[in-house]
Amino acid sequence: MAKFNDFMIERAKADVKTIVLPEGADPRTLEAAEIILAEKIADLIIIGNEADIVASGRNLEGATIIDNTTSELRAELAEQLYEIRKNKGMTPEDAMALMDDVNYFGTMLLKTRRADGLVSGAAHSTADVLKPALRIIRTAPGTKTVSSFFMIEVPDCPYGEDGLFMFSDCGVVIQPSAEELSEIAIAAAHSFEDLVQKPARVAMLSHSTKGSAKDADADKVIEATRLAQEKAPDLAIDGELQGDAAIVPHVGESKAPGSKIAGHANVLIFPDLDAGNIAYKMAQRLAKADAFGPITQGLAMPMNDLSRGCVAYDIVGAVAITSVQAHCAGV
Structure with a gap:
């Protein structure tokens, strides 16, 4: 591509x-x-x-x-x-x-x-x-949450979609609830497929992978994953996954065996705006990635900031x- x-x-x-x-x-x-x-x-x-x-x-x-x-x-x-x-x-x-x-x-x-x-x-x-x-x-019909995403293109990267990732939300919803996080995940999956014309593989990111940590923050991502899977069973969504488990195949296989997303994600959903905003800026500066965005999703007509x-x-x-x-x- x-x-x-x-x-x-x-x-x-x-x-x-x-x-x-x-x-x-x-x-x-x-x-x-x-x-x-x-x-x-x-x-x-x-x-x-x-x-x-x-x-x-x-x-x-x-x-x-x-x-x-x-x-x-x-x-x-x-x-x-x-x-x-x-x-x-x-x-x-x-x-x-x-x-x-x-x-x-x-x-x-x-x-x-x-x-x-x-x-x-x-x-x-x-x-x-x-x-x-x-x-x-x-908002668009059937949408409750307006959010944003960045397209992150990392040079010489074997992960994601040949080095292309979507990061969401990095610019709008500061501390999403589990319900809002599930809406962000579904919107991001559709946005990825609309723009990239490839199937979205969505990882719900956390500091925990499949119960490795037990706390309220991890529980929020677990609940968001459940809600997103329930609302959009046709989409490939899994979590909770740590960053390496989401994108590195051998780590994903080790930490989340049996997951079709772990190690292969191209859409990364962050648990809050702090994580998403920090991550995209680090990728941009340290990995010399191109960052396209923020792109708004969830509006009835496209408007971008x-x-x-x-x-x-x-x-x-x-x-x-x-x-x-x-x-x-x-x-």
């Missing part, structure tokens, strides 16, 4: 989607937009001041540029936002004021099907991006992944 990012770009090109980039004031967004348009990865709606965007000198031919502060769409989108949120106490004046916020304006473009996905966060916090997502787009330390090509990759998510969701 091609490197993950290249694979996503090729899949995005095969079914071109329209993606909103709310951060037209950020130079990295415009640099990425130029690449995306030149390579025909996606159609773009860029939000920002048109004169400033044009003055950037980037070739953005084909992009739709919308200034959220002056657009004639403001009143229409504000009215629809008010209808969505009025039962939560939002007033028409509140809704109109939120049209000044590029993330709310962009999210309403997505909600009203003017676009297929949204990528933001180069210049905004995760909360700035996820709050309108949760208030407007909301960037790291504020991102570079332009990170945005290109996020747009490609968001486009593939939209394709898989039938958006």
Whole structure:
């Protein structure tokens, strides 16, 4: 299989989607937009001041540029936002004021099907991006928990899917309950299969393998595994497994004999955000892995949050992944 990012770009090109980039004031967004348009990865709606965007000198031919502060769409989108949120106490004046916020304006473009996905966060916090997502787009049918994942591609690695892994959750749910952890596992399995087009082999990670430790933290993972297997018997999920037992065949065979997942996992579900976030950063820095994400899962339409330390090509990759998510969701 091609490197993950290249694979996503090729899949995005095969079914071109329209993606909103709310951060037209950020130079990295415009640099990425130029690449995306030149390579025909996606159609773009860029939000920002048109004169400033044009003055950037980037070739953005084909992009739709919308200034959220002056657009004639403001009143229409504000009215629809008010209808969505009025039962939560939002007033028409509140809704109109939120049209000044590029993330709310962009999210309403997505909600009203003017676009297929949204990528933001180069210049905004995760909360700035996820709050309108949760208030407007909301969760996908049958989904209770919004979470995230990273695709981790480790060079010259025989484990996982030829060195490719999914780590989840590394960015949203701080201390998931057993119920939430089971939902994260199921969502991650589906996300892996949608993106990678290979069967997911899901390991529920712990400091314990098959009862080697007895404590509340291990019990949470054991219960989450039971729930995930019960809810999604068609998926290959096992736990609780230590990290080495999950990915190294001879260790998995020794510590969890008879498990079809132990030693062969390509999807790693961490017991809490501390573990997941630390693990992906360690893999990125110590194993020189490429880390793609955080990618959001569980929303009714794809919206993804960037790291504020991102570079332009990170945005290109996020747009490609968001486009593939939209394709898989039938958006």
